[in-house]
Amino acid sequence: MNSNIKVNPIQNSRIDSVDFNNLPFGKVFSDHMFVCDYKDGKWQNPTIEAYGPIELNPSAKIFHYGQSIFEGMKAYKDAKGTTLLFRPLDNCKRLNKSAERMAIPQLPEGIFMDGLKKLLEIDNAWIPTKEGSSLYIRPFIFATGNGFHASPSNEYKFIIATAPSGAYFAGKVKVLIEEKYARAANGGVGFAKAGGNYAAQFYPTQLAIERGYNQVIWTDDTNHEYIEEAGAMNIFVRINDTLITSPISDRILDGITRKSILQIAKDSGLQVEERKITVTEIIEAAKNGNLKELFGAGTAAVISPISGFGFKGVDYDLPELENSYASQLKKKITDLQTNKTEDPYGWRVHL
Ligand code: PLP
Ligand code: COI
Secondary structure (H helix, E strand, C coil), X not given: CHHHCEECCCCCCCHHHCCCCCCCCCCCCCCEEEEEEEECCEEEEEEEEECCCCCCCCCEHHHHHCCEEECCXXXXXXXXXXXXXXXXXXXXXXHHHHHHHCCCXXXXXXXXXXXXXXXXXXXXXXXXXXCCCEEEEEEEEEECCECCCCCCCCCEEXXXXXXXXXXXXXXXXXXXXXXXXXXXXXXXXXXXXXXXXXXXXXXXXXXXXXXXXCEEEEECCCCCCEEEEECCEEEEEEECCEEEECCCCCCCCCCHHHHHHHHHHHHCCCEEEECCCEHHXXXXXXXXXXXXXXXEEECCCEEEEEEEEEECCEEEECCCCCCCHHHHHHHHHHXXXXXXXXXXXXXEEEC
């Protein structure tokens, strides 16, 4: 497949204008993007071209019915300059899981992997080497077919764009446990990385930000009794020495960071539980001093410790622990991702 990718390289790279020592998250884009079209029942015309605007008709179905899915992944460089990916096939599988739920055609794994590899070969100089920075990769598919009929599009575009990026959160993360709004419902699309899931979070998150929080902790849609996710992260709770995370359901994204951390934590001898966690249990643990840590986990945010949370007008602070589970697990996963340690799981892919 690789050989079939048409490459239209840019003439002048923008790379010299980028300050790699002060990278924001997802705002600076590499020179090229990979584009592949779905037309006449098949994926075709895989091309690498300049990162830039795309022309669409106002009737394109993406604008009206939101058929749009995406993935988030990262490329790293090790000390020798080798390009590394982390569990990329898991992203491809999840993209296709999202595609199925949103009535988008399946994307062959070969197109995903070959496009990604070729793009990283061409824009290799854009992969940051500074600790804590990486090349954030955004593969996405959206409906380009035209028409106001509320039915699936017959045409789509698959694009991979990349952005050399620094940390997702600038400082401490304070969260609000949600009591009114929900990001997902049983039988809905919460498990999919569908664009609309994020749009649905913006308004409640804005309300939380106005009240001094950075992020919402989503609870179940029925009684807001169980904690489920933290914005664009899966949520982990440490009560005494036990690390707990909510089980995957059709309301929760099956995070690749989440499942990697669960494995690493178990193999490090930590006590780990995948079970439903009630808000009441967290409040009680906070009150009696047993709530040691809360943290979010995701590709963009890696592991983000939560410094405190609000619930029903009361704020609870979390202790600042030395050698926290969050810091131990963050070091283990990033060392593995960047080839500083062995990879007993076969998760790292060297390009
Ligand atoms: N939950 C949501 C809603 C997300 O958007 C993400 C980010 O991708 C995650 C969890 C974490 O998933 P992953 O670790 O695969 O990035
Ligand atoms: C990721 O962690 O890669 C995500 O997709 C989160 C994103 C919404 C910033």
